[in-house]
Amino acid sequence: xxxxxxxxxxxxxxxxxxxxxxxxxxxxxxxxxxxxxxxxxxxxxxxxxxxxxxxxxxxxxxxxxxxxxxxxxxxxxxxxxxxxxxxxxxxxxxxxxxxxxxxxxxxxxxxxxxxxxxxxxxxxxxxxxxxxxxxxxxxxxxxxxxxxxxxxxxxxxxxxxxxxxxxxxxxxxxxxxxxxxxxxxxxxxxxxxxxxxxxxxxxxxxxxxxxxxxxxxxxxxxxxxxxxxxxxxxxxxxxxxxxxxxxxxxxxxxxxx
Ligand SMILES: Nc1ncnc2c1ncn2[C@@H]1O[C@H](COP(=O)(O)OP(=O)(O)OP(=O)(O)O)[C@@H](O)[C@H]1O
Ligand SMILES: CC(C)(CO)[C@@H](O)C(=O)NCCC(=O)O
Ligand SMILES: [K+]
Numbered sequence: 001x002x003x004x005x006x007x008x009x010x011x012x013x014x015x016x017x018x019x020x021x022x023x024x025x026x027x028x029x030x031x032x033x034x035x036x037x038x039x040x041x042x043x044x045x046x047x048x049x050x051x052x053x054x055x056x057x058x059x060x061x062x063x064x065x066x067x068x069x070x071x072x073x074x075x076x077x078x079x080x081x082x083x084x085x086x087x088x089x090x091x092x093x094x095x096x097x098x099x100x101x102x103x104x105x106x107x108x109x110x111x112x113x114x115x116x117x118x119x120x121x122x123x124x125x126x127x128x129x130x131x132x133x134x135x136x137x138x139x140x141x142x143x144x145x146x147x148x149x150x151x152x153x154x155x156x157x158x159x160x161x162x163x164x165x166x167x168x169x170x171x172x173x174x175x176x177x178x179x180x181x182x183x184x185x186x187x188x189x190x191x192x193x194x195x196x197x198x199x200x201x202x203x204x205x206x207x208x209x210x211x212x213x214x215x216x217x218x219x220x221x222x223x224x225x226x227x228x229x230x231x232x233x234x235x236x237x238x239x240x241x242x243x244x245x246x247x248x249x250x251x252x253x254x255x256x257x
Pocket of ligand 1: 155222
């Protein structure tokens with residue numbers, strides 16, 4: 001079985017692929033202090049709770065937080081006896097190399113999204129991922145990541161409003177009934193929700209205008225389904241795109257190394 005680990009700046013997601021399907025997905029907050037042993041206590045407790053007896057033979061990791069990789073490597077070595085593949089490291093091959101400015105370290109989550117989306121849909125894509133940041137990844141005709149956009153994440157923007165303005169509470173993101181809010185919370189929800197609808201529409205429109213071929217837009221990340229209710233922003237929403245990309249990169253490395 002393959003354990004896929006997607007470590008973002010906010011959350012780390014573990015998902016077990018049994019060769020046919022993802023049988024268990026677990027989410028924890030990203031904390032660089034967490035040790036290999038702490039990961040294992042958490043992981044083994046929850047898989048047992050789900051009635052699963054995983055026999056992990058392979059591990060692949062994507063991390064946007066460099067400091068957590070060491071402990072995840074130890075976790076993999078110590079508890080599963082396997083050396084993990086780490087996306088972005090020289091010994092992890094990508095199906096297609098990114099074409100970006102020399103010296104640019106593209107976030108591994110974006111490379112993984114590009115690989116996963118290309119595997120499912122072919123090229124000429126924009127992947128919009130609503131994580132800590134809202135990222136737009138452009139996938140060329142041949143599957144290469146060729147650039148994109150990084151905007152502040154939805155939860156980050158809400159948190160920034162709350163932190164910076166004494167009278168603004170912490171609010172959860174939902175789709176407001178109206179655009180004109182008649183109370184503070186409704187005003188904030190409208191600003192974030194409809195503001196991000198506009199951000200996504202404007203940026204995908206401008207990317208399409210700059211790119212010389214027709215493109216499709218794939219939404220992913222926890223909040224993509226929410227924004228999908230608003231408007232025709234995406235051709236597809238796929239919540240498991242990053243996990244799918246990890247599986248694709250793992251398979252590519254097995255077949256080509
Ligand atoms: N089905 C869902 N409905 C609503 N919110 C969700 C859902 N799934 C996840 N979320 C929330 O959406 C947010 C985005 O989740 P996602 O995993 O895409 O990114 P993240 O964990 O915030 O960021 P990163 O991957 O950069 O750490 C999270 O705060 C999560 O709690
Ligand atoms: C933009 C984030 C934070 C999104 O998770 C991540 O992909 C990252 O740290 N990227 C590095 C810079 C880049 O992708 O160009
Ligand atoms: K993510």
